[in-house]
Amino acid sequence: MALRPDIWPSTELKLVWFDKLLTTVENPLPNFNNICTALELLSFLLTILKKETILTSFKPLQRGIAACMTCPNTKVIRGVHSLLSRLMSFFPTEPVTSNVASKYEELECLYACVSKVVYEGLTNYEKASTGSPSQLFSTLMILKAACMHNHCYIDRLITTFMKVLHKMAREHLVPTSPESSPVASELMILSLDLVKNRVGVMSLEMRKSFIGQILVGLIEKTTDAKVMKAITKMVEDWVKTKTPIAINQSPSIREKAILLVKLMQHVEKRFPDEQELNAQFLELVNYIYRDESLSGTELTSKLESAFLSGLRCNQPTIRHKFVEVFENSIPRRMFDRLLYITCTQNCEAMGHFIPTDRNKLSVLYYCKPIPLLVN
Structure with missing residues (x-):
C-alpha cells in the first residue's frame, strides 16, 4: 500500500x-x-x-x-x-x-x-x-x-493453430500418450475457447474442418462430459449472439443446426446420468423455441426430438418450461387439440416417450370451454 x-x-x-x-x-x-x-x-x-x-x-x-x-x-x-x-x-x-x-x-x-x-x-x-x-x-x-x-x-497463427487443434482432437479421442486425460481435456477446452470467436477469419476449408470434423467428431466420440459441456456452451454462445460483429465471427444458421442436431443425438444417449449437461442442452433448446427471431428457422425445424425430450425431462423446472412453450404453441380450442393428438403429433419423434391417454388428456385439459347453444 x-x-x-x-x-x-x-x-x-x-x-x-x-x-x-x-x-x-x-x-x-x-x-x-x-x-x-x-x-x-x-x-x-x-x-x-x-x-x-x-x-x-x-x-x-x-x-x-x-x-x-x-x-x-x-x-x-x-x-x-x-x-x-x-x-x-x-x-x-x-x-x-x-x-x-x-x-x-x-x-x-x-x-x-x-x-x-x-x-x-x-x-x-x-x-x-x-x-x-x-x-x-x-x-x-x-x-x-x-x-x-x-x-x-490468434488470427496471425490461425492456420497453424487449426492444425494443432485437429491433432489435439485426434489425441483426445485416441490417446497415444499415457498422460492423464484431465490435463488433455482442459487444454482441448482452452483451445476451443480461444478459437470460438474467430470462425469468420477461417478459410472455407478450415471452417468445414472445424465444424464438420473437429466439433462433430468430438460430439460423436468424446467420453468426457466436460468437453461436451464446453462444446454445448460454445454453441449456446453462438445461438444467443446478437451483435453484428459477433454474428460475423460465428457459424451460419446451417452450421449451428448441424451441431445442435449432433448434440440432440448424443447428449442424452451417451450421457444419460449427466444431469447438468442434459439440463444445459435442454435450456438451450428451450431458448431457441422461445426466441421469436429464431422461429421458423432451420434450428426449430430440426430440434423436435430435443423439444419432446424436454417435455419428459425428469427435472421439474426444465420440464415446466417446455410445457409452457408447448401450451402456448397449440390453440386452446377443442377441435385444434384433438387434431393435434390424432394427426399432427409425430409419435416417431417421441422415441421411448409413449403418448399415453393421460398425456393426451393433459393436452385437452387446458381447452377453452365450448359454449352451449340454448334454444
Missing part, C-alpha cells in the same frame, strides 16, 4: 533484482517457490503503479519474464500467465498488420518473445510424431494471455 502514488508519490522502484531472480529458472535446480512469489509480487505492483512507472520499471525485467515462459513447472507458467494478462490489459498487443510487437519500446522485446514462444510451441507440437498435453501447456497459457484483451491476436 505504501507504494501507491497517492501515498508515496516520489517513490522510485529498483526492480532489477527481480530479473536476476527470474532468470534463475534456467538453472539446473531453480527455486520455483521464490520465482512464483516474484511473479505474484510483480502482478500486484501492476495494480498500484502508474502506467509510465510500469513501463520504466518493467523494461529491465523482460529477459527474466521471457525465460519463465518456457519453464516446465505449471505453477510458474500460471504465474507468468497472470502477469502477462494483467500487463496486456494496460498495454495490449498490436494488430496483425502492425510491424512491431508493441508500440511501447519498453515492452517490444517481451511481446516479440511472446509471439516467438507461441509460434514455436504450436509448430513443434504440430510437427512432432506424437504429442503430449504438457508440451502445449505453456504455449496455450501464454497465447491465452495474449488473446484476453486482443481476440484478433
Whole structure:
C-alpha cells in the first residue's frame, strides 16, 4: 500500500533484482517457490503503479519474464500467465498488420518473445510424431494471455493453430500418450475457447474442418462430459449472439443446426446420468423455441426430438418450461387439440416417450370451454 502514488508519490522502484531472480529458472535446480512469489509480487505492483512507472520499471525485467515462459513447472507458467494478462490489459498487443510487437519500446522485446514462444510451441507440437498435453501447456497459457484483451491476436497463427487443434482432437479421442486425460481435456477446452470467436477469419476449408470434423467428431466420440459441456456452451454462445460483429465471427444458421442436431443425438444417449449437461442442452433448446427471431428457422425445424425430450425431462423446472412453450404453441380450442393428438403429433419423434391417454388428456385439459347453444 505504501507504494501507491497517492501515498508515496516520489517513490522510485529498483526492480532489477527481480530479473536476476527470474532468470534463475534456467538453472539446473531453480527455486520455483521464490520465482512464483516474484511473479505474484510483480502482478500486484501492476495494480498500484502508474502506467509510465510500469513501463520504466518493467523494461529491465523482460529477459527474466521471457525465460519463465518456457519453464516446465505449471505453477510458474500460471504465474507468468497472470502477469502477462494483467500487463496486456494496460498495454495490449498490436494488430496483425502492425510491424512491431508493441508500440511501447519498453515492452517490444517481451511481446516479440511472446509471439516467438507461441509460434514455436504450436509448430513443434504440430510437427512432432506424437504429442503430449504438457508440451502445449505453456504455449496455450501464454497465447491465452495474449488473446484476453486482443481476440484478433490468434488470427496471425490461425492456420497453424487449426492444425494443432485437429491433432489435439485426434489425441483426445485416441490417446497415444499415457498422460492423464484431465490435463488433455482442459487444454482441448482452452483451445476451443480461444478459437470460438474467430470462425469468420477461417478459410472455407478450415471452417468445414472445424465444424464438420473437429466439433462433430468430438460430439460423436468424446467420453468426457466436460468437453461436451464446453462444446454445448460454445454453441449456446453462438445461438444467443446478437451483435453484428459477433454474428460475423460465428457459424451460419446451417452450421449451428448441424451441431445442435449432433448434440440432440448424443447428449442424452451417451450421457444419460449427466444431469447438468442434459439440463444445459435442454435450456438451450428451450431458448431457441422461445426466441421469436429464431422461429421458423432451420434450428426449430430440426430440434423436435430435443423439444419432446424436454417435455419428459425428469427435472421439474426444465420440464415446466417446455410445457409452457408447448401450451402456448397449440390453440386452446377443442377441435385444434384433438387434431393435434390424432394427426399432427409425430409419435416417431417421441422415441421411448409413449403418448399415453393421460398425456393426451393433459393436452385437452387446458381447452377453452365450448359454449352451449340454448334454444
